[in-house]
Amino acid sequence: MKTLTLYNFNTSYSFxxxxxxxxKDATVAQxxxxxxxxxxxxxxxxxxESIIIVHEHNHPHILLLQMSNSYFKLPGGKxxxxxxxxxxxxxxxxxxxxxxxxxxxxxxxxxGELVSTWWRPSFEQHTFYPYIxxxxxxxKECKKLYVVTLPEKCTFAVxxxxxxxxxxxxxxxxxxxxxxxxxxxxxxxxxxxxxxYLSLDEK
Amino acid sequence: MKTLTLYNFNTSYSFxxxxxxxxKDATVAQxxxxxxxxxxxxxxxxxxESIIIVHEHNHPHILLLQMSNSYFKLPGGKxxxxxxxxxxxxxxxxxxxxxxxxxxxxxxxxxGELVSTWWRPSFEQHTFYPYIxxxxxxxKECKKLYVVTLPEKCTFAVxxxxxxxxxxxxxxxxxxxxxxxxxxxxxxxxxxxxxxYLSLDEK
Ligand SMILES: [Zn+2]
Ligand SMILES: [Zn+2]
Ligand SMILES: [Zn+2]
Ligand SMILES: [Zn+2]
Numbered sequence: 057m058k059t060l061t062l063y064n065f066n067t068s069y070s071f072x073x074x075x076x077x078x079x080k081d082a083t084v085a086q087x088x089x090x091x092x093x094x095x096x097x098x099x100x101x102x103x104x105e106s107i108i109i110v111h112e113h114n115h116p117h118i119l120l121l122q123m124s125n126s127y128f129k130l131p132g133g134k135x136x137x138x139x140x141x142x143x144x145x146x147x148x149x150x151x152x153x154x155x156x157x158x159x160x161x162x163x164x165x166x167x168g169e170l171v172s173t174w175w176r177p178s179f180e181q182h183t184f185y186p187y188i189x190x191x192x193x194x195x196k197e198c199k200k201l202y203v204v205t206l207p208e209k210c211t212f213a214v215x216x217x218x219x220x221x222x223x224x225x226x227x228x229x230x231x232x233x234x235x236x237x238x239x240x241x242x243x244x245x246x247x248x249x250x251x252x253y254l255s256l257d258e259k
Numbered sequence: 260m261k262t263l264t265l266y267n268f269n270t271s272y273s274f275x276x277x278x279x280x281x282x283k284d285a286t287v288a289q290x291x292x293x294x295x296x297x298x299x300x301x302x303x304x305x306x307x308e309s310i311i312i313v314h315e316h317n318h319p320h321i322l323l324l325q326m327s328n329s330y331f332k333l334p335g336g337k338x339x340x341x342x343x344x345x346x347x348x349x350x351x352x353x354x355x356x357x358x359x360x361x362x363x364x365x366x367x368x369x370x371g372e373l374v375s376t377w378w379r380p381s382f383e384q385h386t387f388y389p390y391i392x393x394x395x396x397x398x399k400e401c402k403k404l405y406v407v408t409l410p411e412k413c414t415f416a417v418x419x420x421x422x423x424x425x426x427x428x429x430x431x432x433x434x435x436x437x438x439x440x441x442x443x444x445x446x447x448x449x450x451x452x453x454x455x456y457l458s459l460d461e462k
Contacts, residue, residue: 186450247389
């Protein structure tokens, strides 16, 4: 059984704010058009996302980016064509969550195992399946989830328009309605680990 | 990304029948009493179960033991006190699914990764969680799921009162009502693998 060491979300990390990441598209329709054009050029869209695990009061918590009252995302994003998955995930996490100017090599992300792969049959819907659904020959997107842990200290810089929250497993579990099928499956996906909980003030 | 080689369920394997495995308890109440007595002596009940993956028409299928119209189980069972998890799983699979007299060392089970751990807070209910629920200090049972693959040929012997069935992932996914929370999570848990599908008649 693999062991993960988790640090306390409130005492280990500090949080700054940075400029919102600029939206590439002004409208949903524009975004859809851009995704389809890229699909025609590059094929299946490849994204990588992170299950960043910390603890609060000795229970694992997952870091989510809250985009709005009822829309949550795992930190991550789209790979460049040919980009290595781990490199791409570090690049995306650094861009989204580290202070401006942080080099990917100086970033705190400890990339662990790939734990799940999800497929999206159509760009029109936001539905992902943990397999390629029957009769889908060219899935539009393939999303891979990696486990990420953090060192005992690090500084986040969260884009002003987003909130970084730590959510306990029992809140995510079976809560597909609020978090969607991918995020609500995280408790199952990380249940194989044993956890060690460290808190800085306990040392 | 790890690759698993799957063989065709219908052409690779042959199936015999054997005597039903004798029930230890005559009633549900007796079973409950026995579980509680064992808990007092041995502590948390430790079970291991297998996600045996084969393929049909080049889609992964999971082997389930069908106990009745609407009750399905993963092959496996309870560990003896101090027994190694992999040894115990091989012992249980051989006892339940191999022809009588097969030695565990001659069994076909290729035990892969631990992919999930589930906890049961009470014997009265059949509910498992992929974490120890808050305020539960002594979970009654801990169930670990291992991925198992098979060689290109083997012979099963299924107890007369049970059926061994191969179920595709889309049938299990999101189907907690029919299969329960553990079995319906299998598609997520094994989505990280790449699969190679072999069929004997194709060689
Ligand atoms: Zn607590
Ligand atoms: Zn909390
Ligand atoms: Zn088919
Ligand atoms: Zn089938």
